[in-house]
Amino acid sequence: MTGGEGEMRHAKPFFLWRHLNKLRWVSLSVVFAMLVLLPYLHVYQTYVAAHAYDLLAPSEQRVYDIMEALTQPFIGDPAEDLDAVKGNTWSATFWGLKLSDPLAALGQMAAGMTFYWPFLFTALIPIGLSVVFGRFFCGWICPATFIYELNSNLVSWLRWAGLKVGNRRFDKRLKYGVLAAGLLLSAATGSVLVAAIYPPAIIGREIYYMIGIGGFGAGTMFFLGTLLFDLLVARRGFCRYLCPGGALYSLLGRYRLLRIRRIVETCNDCAKCNAVCEFDLDPLRDGFGQECNNCTACIAVCPTDALAFTIRITDYPAQGPGHLGRQYRGKAAAGGKTVAGQEDAA
Amino acid sequence: MERRGALRRLIAYAALLAASALPYGVSTMLAPGRAAAKRNYLRPPGALKDDAAFVSACIGCGLCGEVCPPRCIRFHTRDGGLKVNTPYIDPEQAGCILCDKCMEACPTEALTVIPRDEIDMGIAEIDQSACYPWVDKGICGACVSICPLGGKAISFKMWNQYRPIIKDGCVGCGLCVEVCPHPSVPIWVVERSPKISPRV
Numbered sequence: 001m002t003g004g005e006g007e008m009r010h011a012k013p014f015f016l017w018r019h020l021n022k023l024r025w026v027s028l029s030v031v032f033a034m035l036v037l038l039p040y041l042h043v044y045q046t047y048v049a050a051h052a053y054d055l056l057a058p059s060e061q062r063v064y065d066i067m068e069a070l071t072q073p074f075i076g077d078p079a080e081d082l083d084a085v086k087g088n089t090w091s092a093t094f095w096g097l098k099l100s101d102p103l104a105a106l107g108q109m110a111a112g113m114t115f116y117w118p119f120l121f122t123a124l125i126p127i128g129l130s131v132v133f134g135r136f137f138c139g140w141i142c143p144a145t146f147i148y149e150l151n152s153n154l155v156s157w158l159r160w161a162g163l164k165v166g167n168r169r170f171d172k173r174l175k176y177g178v179l180a181a182g183l184l185l186s187a188a189t190g191s192v193l194v195a196a197i198y199p200p201a202i203i204g205r206e207i208y209y210m211i212g213i214g215g216f217g218a219g220t221m222f223f224l225g226t227l228l229f230d231l232l233v234a235r236r237g238f239c240r241y242l243c244p245g246g247a248l249y250s251l252l253g254r255y256r257l258l259r260i261r262r263i264v265e266t267c268n269d270c271a272k273c274n275a276v277c278e279f280d281l282d283p284l285r286d287g288f289g290q291e292c293n294n295c296t297a298c299i300a301v302c303p304t305d306a307l308a309f310t311i312r313i314t315d316y317p318a319q320g321p322g323h324l325g326r327q328y329r330g331k332a333a334a335g336g337k338t339v340a341g342q343e344d345a346a
Numbered sequence: 347m348e349r350r351g352a353l354r355r356l357i358a359y360a361a362l363l364a365a366s367a368l369p370y371g372v373s374t375m376l377a378p379g380r381a382a383a384k385r386n387y388l389r390p391p392g393a394l395k396d397d398a399a400f401v402s403a404c405i406g407c408g409l410c411g412e413v414c415p416p417r418c419i420r421f422h423t424r425d426g427g428l429k430v431n432t433p434y435i436d437p438e439q440a441g442c443i444l445c446d447k448c449m450e451a452c453p454t455e456a457l458t459v460i461p462r463d464e465i466d467m468g469i470a471e472i473d474q475s476a477c478y479p480w481v482d483k484g485i486c487g488a489c490v491s492i493c494p495l496g497g498k499a500i501s502f503k504m505w506n507q508y509r510p511i512i513k514d515g516c517v518g519c520g521l522c523v524e525v526c527p528h529p530s531v532p533i534w535v536v537e538r539s540p541k542i543s544p545r546v
Contacts, residue, residue, distance in 0.1 A: 038412065039412070042412050042413070042417075043417075045415065046414075046415055046416065046417045049415035049416070050415075050416070079415065083413055083447070083451075086409055086412050086413055086451060087407060087408075087409045087412065087451075088407065088408065090405065090406070090407045090408075091405060091407035091409060091453045092407075092409075093409065093451060093453075098453045100405070100407075100453050104405045104407070107405065108402070108403065108405050108454060111401075111402035111403075112399065112402040112403050113402075114403075116403070116454060116455045118453075118455075119453050119454045119455065122453050164355075166359075189428050190398055190401060190402040190428070191401050191402060191428040191429070191430070192402070192404065192405050192406060192431075193428075195405055195406045195431060196406075196430060196431065201406070201407070204407075204408070205406065205407070205408050205421075205431060208408050208411065208412060209408075209421065209423070212411065212412065212417065213411070213417070213420055213421070215423075216423075217421070217423030217424060217430070217431070218423060218424045218430065219423075219431075221367075224366070228362075228363060228366060232359050232362065232363075233359075
């Protein structure tokens, strides 16, 4: 009877949590696709505004036709109605609602040494969401994450092919230094320099430059450099150790409400969660910390459904080895009755 | 032994990095030299007057460019130095049509919404030693007919129907620069200053 109750209490977590990782990939893909689509829509708008269809080159006419076919069912006047959704993850407009990255607000404050409230308000919603969901931007929205995770997969392929790839570890607090240095440099130069080393801002901008204007800026070279760093030096190294935005989101999400916890009763110590964690966290020993981005990769990979969401402002203290693991069962066999008695009491 | 291996790996990685930068370096070296002495670019309408303040207020999100119907707003990139990612208008490529969309789109105070009369991107200036009608090489009037502000900004000189003159109402949108047919573009937008008073 008591055992049954215990099992009821540790019933399987809500089945959807296991599939959130797929939803996350959908989210990342949609964001990235929008970043590519929006510049094309803008180009289409400029053709419409200029009434220039007959003057366009064949390739431009193809862009015009495709974009017209895509948007025709949803809008009336492309020149005006397509202005509803504009921008990138650094700063965007949705039907008049302006949203900005908290790092943009902070960087601009540092560069200008002024408070411009209308702009700071645009960062309020992202800040609020980060306080509740932690570093979720990094896992669910960031267009750089989309490429970095594909890059991580490439690393696995290369390793499988026998090539040497780097997996060095540094101090994760390095990125707070990068954030501080970026803000100080912004303040010293009077230019928002953090935007130049922040991959999501770079990607949004550079895609627009490539499609809307032609050519690309220094950001593309920088981003390719970070990809090489991830490939050759440290797995997912930029996000883990260097990203200033990630540092800011980590600080904001330190006491996040929604976090992942390990259910010690069903954990079997297989350590797949640690292996899959892109941020080098330690779910196996309840070490999520402020850097967890709730990406749910560990939930998806857990063979015994021992990871679930919970609402708490701190992590569970270390719960010891999983109860289905060899270590715990070995101890239970050695300790005999005492551990079994504890189990009953629990 | 271990250290030697690490050193060799380091050299290999450095070589890989250098090799990956090679195409970029070669393409830069092979590219034709930059055009000499660029003329000054314009900031989009509604920009803060003080350019240093503008640079520190702009976060480089590119929204102003992304709503611009004539796609006249470009961005400083590698050439920009500290102005990197801030917007500019090169009137020779495309002039501003004063549609106000960029001012409304900008999330920061870099571009603030102001009425059309108060926009001040500069003021046009005509080189009277090159402009076709001014040197009696024919009739033109392209700049006058394209001007979105009508007679307030540019008009013909009295007694000579085709010599354009700039008036005080010019906001510096640069459309006249875009349409000017003369190869040396004798009309250009310069900074408005007490020295450059409208010639009537």
